[in-house]
Amino acid sequence: MDLVENLPGFTSNYIHTNGIRLHYIAGGQGEPFILIPGWPETWWAYHKVMPLLSSQYRVIAVDIRGMGNSEKPSGGYDKKNMAKDLYGLVQNLNLGKVKICGHDIGAHVAFSFAANYPELTEKLIMLDTPHPDESMYQLPMLPIPGLDYTYPWWLAFNQVKALPEVLLGGRMHLVIDWIFKSLLKNPDSVSEFDRTVYSQAYDSADGIRASNAWYQSFTQDIQDMKLYEQIHLPVLGIAGAGSYEMLKAALTKSAKHVSMEKVDDSGHFILAEKPVEVAEMMMRFLEREA
Secondary structure (H helix, E strand, O other), rough: OOOHHOOEEEEEEEEEEEEEEEEEEEOOEEEEEEEEEOOOOOOHHHHHHHHOOHHHHHHHHOOOOOOOOOOOOOOOOOHHHHHHHHHHHHHHOOOOOOOEEEHHHHHHHHHHHHHHHHHHEEEEEEEOOOOOOOHHHOOOOOOOOOOOOOOOHHHOOOOOOOOOHHHHOOOOHHHHHHHHHHOOOOOHHHOOOHHHHHHHHOOOOHHHHHHHHHHHHHHHHHHHHHHHEEEEEEEEEEEEEOHHHHHHHHHHHHEEEEEEEEOOOOOOOOOHOHHHHHHHHHHHHHOOOO
């Protein structure tokens, strides 16, 4: 069974844009609302909120370059170029001005889209993660005694070329299970079915190579961030307690009109743990007069 059959009213689609074939799921009626997932997920990361959002909006959940059923080329994984992928999608579908939301790596792409195509962006929602900037160079790569946090070793590991796909081919489920166990408050909020969906999407040499390329482009992303002007369109940051202050600090620096919402009792994967609350936060923001 095609995964989209689990979501009545949604269809699976492909489009050629910026030299690649991009996969997206679409459903609902109203103004276009683009949803961008991150690592180690696919468009399925939004499956709990898509039916709620589609009552008000034309929802378009995208497998970004290198993800899921989208093409996995050898290059082009800097977020500015991935935003260009979305620009082609918006133009080809005649969407006009869009609302856009991203989580994790998808938040990087969503921010880059808003920064590079403000004329096509009505509102921006960032979920739990800011766009890369120079502060990333200060992230601790070793556990700090006495500090209760999960140090992001995968940011460094995913920088390594060629080795991860050799080590993890056929075993990517081990990393995915560890990530969800470590970054969820309620591990059951990502089901065994969900984990199988993600493991199958990443568990190939090309899947690992392409997704790691998102991380290997951080240096370029950081340089691009230095050149972006402050965003003047309305921006909402939604984060769990562990990321709230970091996201707030980044957004208030890079955007002029920022609102923040905190998701209580949730880890990094707020869409999985608190889908109703997050969907309501999104819709309140989207319905608000700019």
